[in-house]
Amino acid sequence: xxxxxxxxxxxxxxxxxxxxxxxxxxxxxxxxxxxxxxxxxxxxxxxxxxxxxxxxxxxxxxxxxxxxxxxxxxxxxxxxxxxxxxxxxxxxxxxxxxxxxxxxxxxxxxxxxxxxxxxxxxxxxxxxxxxxxxxxxxxxxxxxxxxxxxxxxxxxxxxxxxxxxxxxxxxxxxxxxxxxxxxxxxxxxxxxxxxxxxxxxxxxxxxxxxxxxxxxxxxxxxxxxxxxxxxxxxxxxxxxxxxxxxxxxxxxxxxxxxxxxxxxxxxxxxxxxxxxxxxxxxxxxxxxxxxxxxxxxxxxxxxxxxxxxxxxxxxxxxxxxxxxxxxxxxxxxxxxxxxxxxxxxxxxxxxxxx
Ligand code: CP3
Numbered sequence: 001x002x003x004x005x006x007x008x009x010x011x012x013x014x015x016x017x018x019x020x021x022x023x024x025x026x027x028x029x030x031x032x033x034x035x036x037x038x039x040x041x042x043x044x045x046x047x048x049x050x051x052x053x054x055x056x057x058x059x060x061x062x063x064x065x066x067x068x069x070x071x072x073x074x075x076x077x078x079x080x081x082x083x084x085x086x087x088x089x090x091x092x093x094x095x096x097x098x099x100x101x102x103x104x105x106x107x108x109x110x111x112x113x114x115x116x117x118x119x120x121x122x123x124x125x126x127x128x129x130x131x132x133x134x135x136x137x138x139x140x141x142x143x144x145x146x147x148x149x150x151x152x153x154x155x156x157x158x159x160x161x162x163x164x165x166x167x168x169x170x171x172x173x174x175x176x177x178x179x180x181x182x183x184x185x186x187x188x189x190x191x192x193x194x195x196x197x198x199x200x201x202x203x204x205x206x207x208x209x210x211x212x213x214x215x216x217x218x219x220x221x222x223x224x225x226x227x228x229x230x231x232x233x234x235x236x237x238x239x240x241x242x243x244x245x246x247x248x249x250x251x252x253x254x255x256x257x258x259x260x261x262x263x264x265x266x267x268x269x270x271x272x273x274x275x276x277x278x279x280x281x282x283x284x285x286x287x288x289x290x291x292x293x294x295x296x297x298x299x300x301x302x303x304x305x306x307x308x309x310x311x312x313x314x315x316x317x318x319x320x321x322x323x324x325x326x327x328x329x330x331x332x333x334x335x336x337x338x339x340x341x342x343x344x345x346x347x348x349x350x351x352x353x354x
Pocket of ligand 1: 083088151214
């Protein structure tokens with residue numbers, strides 16, 4: 001299938017559907033690879049654009065945002081693109097003022113402290129509130145010859161920023177709120193869950209071919225609290241998206257103890273970090289496609305060590321159909337572009353030969 005020509009930017013490459021096939025557990029030519037934070041500060045071209053625009057300024061300009069999303073596709077030969085945005089992008093529309101501070105992350109000046117604060121949260125109307133996201137997706141679909149992944153933050157991870165007011169180590173305010181004010185907590189999960197469904201549906205209708213839900217910090221909960229306070233909203237989100245024709249990916253850091261809970265949810269792909277090996281995940285009963293799980297620290301090690309680890313992951317992942325190579329978390333700004341180029345080529349060659 002060849003994409004049609006427009007603006008001279010159109011891709012003329014045949015469409016590479018290895019990633020979508022792997023999501024569905026179907027056979028493919030080679031193991032598909034993409035990397036979380038594959039567009040970012042490790043790229044000189046990104047740093048140049050950031051001299052001119054802030055993160056939110058980039059996402060508000062579809063041409064610039066599409067250019068940033070395309071950088072790793074052109075440079076690394078990865079098998080999927082991920083929309084360049086942030087999990088906090090829809091927050092202003094809900095009534096939350098958020099700033100992204102360099103080397104810190106999202107910071108909120110009026111954190112949520114009570115039920116009344118939760119009741120003030122507004123629903124998201126994507127075409128009015130985040131039209132630039134949908135326009136970026138449309139632009140990208142004209143240019144890409146690999147699938148485009150849309151994404152959203154999961155209610156727990158978003159709530160942790162809204163309640164803590166910024167990044168946190170122990171999430172004690174979030175946990176205290178959740179346990180002492182369960183009614184307000186569930187209302188918060190419902191509001192954020194509705195936003196997530198509406199936002200992801202809009203991304204899919206604009207052209208996103210798969211969606212990833214980032215519950216980056218939910219690993220801080222034990223399985224029992226996850227079941228009580230988080231699983232119901234996750235079940236609602238993935239159930240509501242079942243009628244859409246787009247694979248659904250779940251991701252969290254340090255969440256190995258929640259894998260059995262995730263495996264019960266109506267989703268297609270489970271993202272693993274480096275703390276749980278693919279074989280361990282399979283032994284625990286994970287039956288879906290898995291995505292992961294190279295420790296991003298290895299990207300700064302010498303090539304022989306990196307290659308050895310990548311080979312180990314491929315050997316484990318390729319034992320069952322349905323494997324996507326990724327990192328256990330995002331690329332660090334210190335990583336060299338050449339390292340990711342070499343790694344991607346290695347994954348493709350090694351898995352095509354096997
Ligand atoms: O993966 C990608 O390439 C897509 C882009 C993307 C960004 N944020 C861009 C970004 C995605 C998928 C996110 C999601 C996100 N944002 C998550 C979930 C994924 C994860 O890392 O666990 C979380 C927790 C956030 C919140 C957030 N935003 C953090 C912790 C930071 C880092 C702060 C820093 O400066 O290190 C951000 C800012 C951010 N989001 C950057 C990027 C490229 C760095 C901003 C910059 O260019 O200065």
